[in-house]
Amino acid sequence: MPGAIYAEGLVKTFGDVRALDGVDLDVPEGTVLGLLGPNGAGKTTAVRCLTTLLRPDRGRAVVAGIDVLAHPDQVRRSIGLSGQFAAVDEYLTGRENLQMVGQLYQMTAKAAKARAGELLDQFNLADAADRPAKTYSGGMRRRLDLAAALVVSPPVMFMDEPTTGLDPRNRQQLWEVIKQLVSGGTTLLLTTQYLEEADHLAHDIAVVDHGRVIARGTSDQLKARTGGERVEVVVHEREHMATAAEVLRGFGKGDTTVEEHTRKLTVPVTGGAKLLAEVIRELDTRGIEIDDIGLRRPTLDDVFLSLTGHVAEAGDEEDGADGASGTPADSRGRKRKKETVK
Amino acid sequence: MSAVTDAVPRPARPNPIGQSVRDSLVVAKRNLIRMSRIPEMIIFGLIQPIMFVVLFSYVFGGSMTIGGTTDSGVYREFLMAGIFAQTVTFATAGAGAGIAEDMHKGLIDRFRSLPMARGAVLTGRTLADLVQTALTLLVLAIVALLVGWRTHTNVGEVLGAFGLLLLMGYAFTWIGALIGLSVRTPEAATSGGLIWLFPVTFVSNAFVDSDQMTPWLRHIAEWNPFSATVQACRELFGNPGVSTSGAWPMEHPVWASLIYSALIIVIFRTLAVRKYRSATA
Ligand SMILES: Nc1ncnc2c1ncn2[C@@H]1O[C@H](COP(=O)(O)OP(=O)(O)O)[C@@H](O)[C@H]1O
Ligand SMILES: [Mg+2]
Numbered sequence: 001m002p003g004a005i006y007a008e009g010l011v012k013t014f015g016d017v018r019a020l021d022g023v024d025l026d027v028p029e030g031t032v033l034g035l036l037g038p039n040g041a042g043k044t045t046a047v048r049c050l051t052t053l054l055r056p057d058r059g060r061a062v063v064a065g066i067d068v069l070a071h072p073d074q075v076r077r078s079i080g081l082s083g084q085f086a087a088v089d090e091y092l093t094g095r096e097n098l099q100m101v102g103q104l105y106q107m108t109a110k111a112a113k114a115r116a117g118e119l120l121d122q123f124n125l126a127d128a129a130d131r132p133a134k135t136y137s138g139g140m141r142r143r144l145d146l147a148a149a150l151v152v153s154p155p156v157m158f159m160d161e162p163t164t165g166l167d168p169r170n171r172q173q174l175w176e177v178i179k180q181l182v183s184g185g186t187t188l189l190l191t192t193q194y195l196e197e198a199d200h201l202a203h204d205i206a207v208v209d210h211g212r213v214i215a216r217g218t219s220d221q222l223k224a225r226t227g228g229e230r231v232e233v234v235v236h237e238r239e240h241m242a243t244a245a246e247v248l249r250g251f252g253k254g255d256t257t258v259e260e261h262t263r264k265l266t267v268p269v270t271g272g273a274k275l276l277a278e279v280i281r282e283l284d285t286r287g288i289e290i291d292d293i294g295l296r297r298p299t300l301d302d303v304f305l306s307l308t309g310h311v312a313e314a315g316d317e318e319d320g321a322d323g324a325s326g327t328p329a330d331s332r333g334r335k336r337k338k339e340t341v342k
Numbered sequence: 343m344s345a346v347t348d349a350v351p352r353p354a355r356p357n358p359i360g361q362s363v364r365d366s367l368v369v370a371k372r373n374l375i376r377m378s379r380i381p382e383m384i385i386f387g388l389i390q391p392i393m394f395v396v397l398f399s400y401v402f403g404g405s406m407t408i409g410g411t412t413d414s415g416v417y418r419e420f421l422m423a424g425i426f427a428q429t430v431t432f433a434t435a436g437a438g439a440g441i442a443e444d445m446h447k448g449l450i451d452r453f454r455s456l457p458m459a460r461g462a463v464l465t466g467r468t469l470a471d472l473v474q475t476a477l478t479l480l481v482l483a484i485v486a487l488l489v490g491w492r493t494h495t496n497v498g499e500v501l502g503a504f505g506l507l508l509l510m511g512y513a514f515t516w517i518g519a520l521i522g523l524s525v526r527t528p529e530a531a532t533s534g535g536l537i538w539l540f541p542v543t544f545v546s547n548a549f550v551d552s553d554q555m556t557p558w559l560r561h562i563a564e565w566n567p568f569s570a571t572v573q574a575c576r577e578l579f580g581n582p583g584v585s586t587s588g589a590w591p592m593e594h595p596v597w598a599s600l601i602y603s604a605l606i607i608v609i610f611r612t613l614a615v616r617k618y619r620s621a622t623a
Contacts, residue, residue, distance in 0.1 A: 100371075104462075
């Protein structure tokens with residue numbers, strides 16, 4: 001039985017670019033799938049095919065139990081889409097934007113008005129409700145765009161890079177909104193370049209690269225593929241580093257790495273939290289004062305690297321798109337990882 | 343699976359024409375609100391035709407021969423139908439730019455993901471442009487009256503002329519819609535919507551008497567859809583510029599104007615709606 005979002009062998013080419021090269025997806029009802037991939041991987045194309053905006057060259061898609069290619073009109077009644085760039089009319093107020101969308105979802109003017117009011121409250125936009133959207137900040141626009149996608153509480157939602165271009169505070173806020181939404185049982189397909197975001201929001205992750213799904217699983221499963229966990233310790237006194245290294249060697253399953261200037265020691269381990277407690281006790285017994293200690297599991301950055309052999313580098317910058325896709329976290333991640341590659 | 347399908351909000355399917363009208367009006371309202379918040383666009387849209395009225399009547403006024411006279415008052419009356427007609431065609435650029443901007447900003451994607459009537463986004467836009475054109479025309483008519491333009495027929499005929507002008511303006515906005523969907527930026531849509539209007543509106547009977555053109559240009563001018571509307575307006579206003587041409591559109595300008603506008607709407611609406619359905623930003 002296919003899930004709320006189901007795709008099989010989706011292919012879409014633009015000239016000689018194979019934007020989708022046989023994508024299969026299956027998102028069980030009420031879960032969140034994170035479609036994770038670098039710029040140009042084909043995420044937007046996949047979303048556009050699933051939301052009836054684009055006809056795939058080949059393949060099949062079923063959304064909310066309805067065949068997308070055969071009955072696009074019916075699919076549109078059951079989905080909400082928040083595209084890669086906030087699609088709000090800047091000259092309309094937030095309220096007018098939502099009312100319009102409600103009416104175009106075939107609500108009566110009165111119902112659309114009432115619903116707009118509810119959403120503005122829910123998305124913390126009530127104060128700005130009657131100002132033109134062009135006075136909104138990036139985060140506010142994003143929230144308005146998301147609210148527009150939720151006007152009819154659709155059972156299936158698509159969000160294309162919902163937090164790209166937002167500062168960390170706004171991103172955090174939006175994550176809360178999304179979490180709340182999916183706790184209500186909405187099925188969500190979310191694309192992101194932020195590895196952390198997929199980790200945070202999605203039950204399952206499909207990693208896409210060059211129009212193909214190259215790995216899928218829970219965040220934990222994907223992390224496990226890149227190797228085990230490790231203990232990281234930051235000691236307080238530099239002169240304690242040698243002793244600490246000795247302690248860690250006793251617990252570790254491999255070489256201990258030592259970073260002198262940050263007073264940080266790392267060692268691969270197995271045994272999880274229980275082992276961590278033992279390490280702490282042993283360090284304590286030896287009188288080593290620690291600033292920080294933790295069990296680190298691989299990040300999704302590491303996952304991407306181990307899967308593709310390259311870091312999640314940006315493809316061609318999206319044609320004609322405004323520079324909003326410049327992704328701070330992406331370039332941050334990239335710089336860090338470049339060193340790992342060598 | 344039934345759990346999913348049950349949750350689907352599926353309003354009773356209204357009749358498709360009713361839905362189409364309703365959706366178009368929702369979009370038209372949105373565009374009118376937009377326009378009202380960018381008044382400078384409306385003002386710039388007025389300055390140019392007003393400038394033309396003044397420049398043409400006072401600069402060319404004394405040197406143009408219309409019906410055997412160079413009287414500048416005669417030319418002024420002859421001219422107005424031409425300027426009215428040219429002004430309504432400029433709505434093409436506005437419609438094109440508006441739709442290109444909606445594409446660029448991702449609004450077209452949003453609309454296309456909604457269960458709304460096909461074509462309503464474009465119909466709504468063209469209807470809003472029609473309202474703006476009507477307002478522009480009203481202001482322009484007042485300016486024309488101030489510089490001495492007069493009609494010499496009954497109210498019905500004068501209103502009929504304005505009706506033909508609006509119909510042509512509406513038809514041209516569908517050309518603009520197609521241009522807007524075909525280009526990548528609003529700027530390109532503006533120039534793409536304007537450039538071809540200059541030959542179309544100048545190789546016509548709008549500003550000069552086409553009877554005096556070289557034969558091949560005259561044929562083009564006489565069969566130019568734009569000329570038919572200009573000629574129809576002159577007749578309906580009772581303004582000078584009676585055509586002595588035997589070309590069918592010049593002998594039956596009202597019919598020709600109606601037929602041309604209807605044809606343009608049918609052809610360009612079909613093309614634009616088809617383009618809209620496969621539009622990609
Ligand atoms: N309309 C289009 N015309 C031509 N090429 C396109 C079009 N849309 C996407 N592409 C190309 O398809 C590939 C995938 O793009 P996209 O789906 O936007 O990736 P992502 O959303 O993951 O960044 C890219 O190489 C992109 O340049
Ligand atoms: Mg994208």
